[in-house]
Amino acid sequence: MKIKNYILKHKKKTIFLVVLLVFYAFCLPKELFTKTTSTVITSKNNQLLGALIAEDGQWRFPKNDSVPQKFKACLIQFEDEYFYKHPGFNPVSIFKALKQNLQAGSVKRGGSTITQQVIRLSRDNRERTYFEKLKELILATRLEIRASKEEIIAYWSSNAPFGGNIVGLDAASWRYFNRKSTDLSWAEAATLAVLPNAPNLIYPGKNQHKLLTKRNRLLKKLLVKKIIDSLTYELSILEELPQKAYPIPQIAPHLLQKINKTNKGEFVKTTIDKKLQNQANEIVKNHYNVLSKNGIYNISVLVLDVKSRKVLTYVGNAPTDKSHQKDVDIIDKPRSTGSILKPFLYAAMLDSGELLPNTLVADIPTNFGSYKPENFDKKYAGAISAKMALSRSLNVPTVRMLQSFGLEKFHHYLQQLQLKDIRNNANYYGLTLALGGAESNLWDLCKSYASLASTVNHYTENSSRYFKNEFTEPTFFTDDKIDFGEKTPEKIIFDAASIYLTFESLKEVNRPNTEENWEFFDSSKKIAWKTGTSFGFRDAWAIGTTKDYVVGVWVGNADGEGRPGLVGVKTAAPILFDIFDKLPNSEWFSTPFDEMTAIEICTKSGYRATEICEEKKMEFVQNSGLKTAPCPYHVLINVNHSENYQVNTSCESLSNMKQKSWFVLPPLMEYYYKEKNPFYKPLPPFRNDCLRKTKNAxxxxxxxxxxxxxxxxxxxxxxxxxxxxxxxxxxxxxxxxxxxxxxxxxxxxxxxxxxxxxxxxxxxxxxxxxxxxxxxxxxxxx
Structure with a gap:
């Protein structure tokens, strides 16, 4: 009642007080600091990978709410001993400063608290007048109400000037001491604590004595206050001052640029393994030094964790120069695929029940209209198992398999894999689709290989069930959690057995011709890997997967120039294995038996065995393998006892004939096959006295x-x-x-x-x- 009466009697005073309180409540801007900041990325363990300078040309890292204890102690002892006790200003310090300034006739001492300095920094260090100081004092008290003491120190540490174009503790730590602020010594923390007091002191070789005096005086104070012991003090004053500004680390520059497009000016914690990234950078650099002598200037490497689908290493390009597009991130750029899509065709044919791993496929001269595919070595095997055709990356069997399987069907599988650079319809690519007629990028290809590997892992680990969102995008953001979706008994694209059998084929170590002599390959490491070379030797690929990791490598020239020797197995594969050497060994994939069945296989043809197949064996194949055709290459014939002639009742008695199962290939396949298979026995001719016409052969x-x-x-x-x-x-x-x-x-x-x-x-x-x-x-x- 008394308050009400007072308000009624003193309306003007009350209104004035209310206005004053409202003004005080809203006098502090919602955002104290609005200047642009650097984009900063760190590894999964918070180690700096790189940063981009802010738009205004300052190295100003985003605000860090955590201030190291050493620096905090140094700052408070140097700038504001009573920081935790005052309400934003220190009357004693202000009185002393005012007295000294009046005696000197100019501003000699500020008397500002850390809180007041934060306000001054937020107001762009306006001219130091008494009126301005009054504003700072009012705003400082308001800040003390709104923010905690720790937040105020964080504001100061993130925005104080440290000389030149360096703003904030984090940037200063890296620029002057080449380490993060939490790793600073007492001497280094003291150096940075005194520096904003006169930030133009620290230039290489300039005013070092003044800076040293300030630093050591602070260290002495820390000793007196028993914040550090005498040994620490003695060692600290012996430390030298920084003589130069270090460059900010640029360990993953292309990833930094990629993140800057979506998270500009932010502090981003990535999934990168810094140690592995550094190792990959060194491997790429070493290979670049060799390859550049042959006019090959660009390399990219991507390493994924299969289980988490996180990016462990991101090397967007080799350490080349600007004339060779060193700033171009090739990981997401479309390039001709070469043979790198062949495993997808193989898996698709297994999945649809049109192939078994050891089924013989034709490797003979082939024309499809004006298109004549050729193997890399321009030779033919006549007939070769589908598994070996994939492991040797033979072009002719691949094209014949694609033509048999159906171009539209294969194109549909690739669309399901979400290879975004395959934008046109199947007829646009034609039968070259599996040989490099299409384009894709390292990101999508590694994503697909990782999804295949993860499919097998999840199937065997989750009671023979799949995840609906298995073929998901990888991530390089630590905070992203991959959602694989709900479990389902239905396959998503390929069944686990078809993928497993594909990996078994890609695990083969023996390679033909140019792919021999892998002295650098550790055979104890089981890796499913594939290389690819585009037409005109423009792109070289190598992608490999284990149960835990996928490594992808592209080598070539960003401008598309082809070079002799730019072959996947010669240029990309050595990098692939060098990277795998840095990764932990992985166990091989568990066999997905629930998606497999044991059937009799004809040993010679690799087809499902018939009654007349002489040599048979039991093999576990994908369940859809039950739909494959029976062996077409065994026929029953009548021969004489020496088996060197075919006979019939027109020339031989039944008692002198025996029935024999014979492995017979079509003429063209046989012509090339018998050159490489000396134990192959052509069908014996009819004895001259026998009446029989042979088929058109x-x-x-x-x-x-x-x-x-x-x-x-x-x-x-x-x-x-x-x-x-x-x-x-x-x-x-x-x-x-x-x-x-x-x-x-x-x-x-x-x-x-x-x-x-x-x-x-x-x-x-x-x-x-x-x-x-x-x-x-x-x-x-x-």
Whole structure:
């Protein structure tokens, strides 16, 4: 009642007081400091990886709420001994400063508390007048109400000037001592505590004596106050002052630039393993020094943790120069894939039940219209297991498998993997889709390999169940938690068995030709790995996975220039294995038996065994493998006792015949297969006295299908001859050759014919001595 009466009697005073209180309540800005800050990234253990200078050209790290105890003690003893006792200003200090300044006739002493200094810093160090000091005092008391003492010290530490363009304790620690503020010694903490008092003191070789005097005086005070002991004091005063400003570490510069696009001016804790990142940087640097001599200037490396899907290492480019695009982050840039997509085709065919790992696939000269795929070594095996075709990265079997499987089906699988650079429809890429006709990037490819590995891990660890969000994006933010979604009994893209069998194929160590002599490969490490080389030697890839880690490597030139020797197995794979050498060994994947079944396999063909397959073995294959075709390469024939002739009842009695299962390949496959398989036995011929016609067992080796042939000239200017080749299943057969129905010659055993014709269209006909005939049309151009 008394208060009400007072208000009624003194309305003007009351209104004035209310206005004053409202003004006081809102006089302090909501955000004290609004200047731009540096983008700073750290490792998963809070170790600095790099920083970008703020937009105003200052090294100003984002506010750090944690101030190291050493620096805090030094700061309080130097700037404001009664910091924890005053309400924002110290009347005694103000009185002393006022007295000294009046005697001197100018401002000689400030008398400001740490809180007042925070206010002055937030107001851009305005001119030091008595009126300005009054404002600071009022605002300081308001800040004391709003913020804790620890928050006020954090404000000061994050925004105090430390000389030049260095602002804040964290930036100063790295620039002057090349370490984080929590690792500073007492002498270093004391140096930085006195520096904002006169930040222009610390320049290399300038005013060092003044700075040293200030620092040692503070250390002496710490000793007197028993904050440090005498031994610490004696050792501290012996420490030298910094003589230069260190550069801010740039351990993951391309990741820093990537994060700066989305988290500009922020402090970001990443998932990077600093030790591994440094090791990878050194490995890349060493290989760059060698490769650059051959005009190969760019390298990128990505390492993922399979279980957490976190990025452990991010090397966006080699330490090259600006003329070779050193600032370009290649990890997310689309590049021609080479053979790196082949494992996805293999897994897709296993998953859909169209293939078993050891199924023989054709490796023979092949034309698809004008497209003629070739193996890297331009040789053919005739027939090779699908598993070995993948491990040796053979192009011809891959294209034939893709054509058989279906281009649209494979393209659909790739779309499910979310390879974002494969934007066009299947027909746009054609049958080159699995050989580098499409583009992808290291990020998406490593993501896919990690998802495949994780699928097998989760299936075997979670009672044969899958996760709905298995094929998720990796992350380099520590705070991100990967959500793999709910469990489900249904596969997401590939079943676990198909992935496991694909990895088993990629685990093969023996490599053909250029892929031999892996003296740097530790065979005790079980790694499923694949290389790739794009057309024109522009891109070299190597990606490998274990149960725990995926390592991806790209090597080439950012501008797309091809170079001789820029081959995945020669340039990218050595880097891959050097990185794996730095990673812990992993156990091999557990076999997903619940997605597998044991069936009889024909040993020679790799197909499901039939009754007439002589050699069989039990193998665990994917469940969908039950849908695969039975062995087509075994036939029952009647032979004489020595098994060197086929016979029948027209020439031999039943008692002298025996029935035999024979492994027979089609003629063209057989032609190349028997060169590499000396124990292969061609089908024996019929004995001459037997009445039987053989099947049409001829096929063109060259040319194949409708071909356009260019005849180059040799060194003397004459046109080279065209060599025609035919394979016949009966080595005793005689073949008769015709060109445009005109007889040319006959051949026996080796069926090669050289012809020399002008440009034009020709029909080649070949007839054997049993009347079987094959024909081929060719176009000859000069």
């Amino acid at each position: 001829m096929k063109f080796i060259y040319p194949t299908e409708k071909s356009t042939i260019f005849l180059p000239k040799n060194f003397d200017g004459k046109k080279n001859e065209l060599i025609l080749k035919v394979a016949h299943s009966n080595k005793e057969a005689t073949l008769f050759w015709y060109v445009n129905n005109e007889f040319i010659t006959s051949t026996k055993e080796i069926h090669n014919v050289a012809i020399n014709y002008k440009a034009g269209i020709y029909k080649i006909s070949v007839t054997d001595n049993l009347g079987n005939e094959i024909q081929q049309k060719i176009t000859v151009k000069e």
